[in-house]
Amino acid sequence: MVNLDKELRDFNYRRIYVNLEEIFPKLNLEKVRKRFFSLESDNPHQTIFNVARELWNGGYEAILNEYGFWDKKYSNFSGHCHQCTPALGLALKSLGFIVDYLECRRVNEDYLESGIIKPVSPMEEPNPQMKKEFCGIGRIPYCCLEVKIGQDNFHLTGKHLKPKGEGAIALLTPACYRDFVGVFRHQDNNNKSGIYLDSVVPASNPNRLDLGRMVVWKKQTERDPKPELFATYLRMGLL
Secondary structure (H helix, E strand, O other): OOOHHHHHOOOOOEEEEEOHHHHOOOOOHHHHHHHHHHHOOOOHHHHHHHHHHHHHHHHHHHHHHHHOOOOHHHOOOOOOHHHHHHHHHHHHHHOOOEEEEEEEEEEOHHHHOOOOOOEOOHHHOOOHHHHHHHHHHOOOEEEEEEEEEOOEEEEEOHHHEEEEOOEEEEOOOHHHEEEOOOOOEEOOEEEEEEEEEOEOOOOOOOOOOOOOOOOEEEEOOOOOOOOEEEEEEEEEEEO
């Protein structure tokens, strides 16, 4: 049995394996698979896009309501990244994808350029309400998924893709995404994916970080003056 609260407060980089029942204690995986089975495509990128989009049509609420959630403070769906990310991971896992949940914390861009992971103190969080929460957990948090397709890994967050009409819209700026691959282009830059995050490699010394494990990615919405960087410290293989 994994103590998720304890694991999330240990900032030493590592990989663990977590049964989905530990995140969703009333889980019925076959029932989840039946819910999302119709969204499968011969193209795995299309399947991922279909699922990420469809979850916003009541799917997130249904997962938390039917299967529970390990963190009682967030048992009611509010759009929080730490609800969206594992729920998307659950849906993709039910369809046979290999999925890792990457727990991350905000890191200093200047130090990263030298290949050094230096966390940004939660005391630097400008939002007073969030500052109190972040100080309580010892980090400025975010999370994403790593999904394997063939020999390649792709990173995404469920929170930052929303349905719009018959299509969808990416909620992060184009600077946060990798060059286009898959089926969904960023609405503001057709050369960029609108779903798969880019990995940051320090230009001055690219060998200092093992980015095959410690994925670093950028988050910037239209409200943010510049991208914030988030580095993985806990990699959770979903079982």
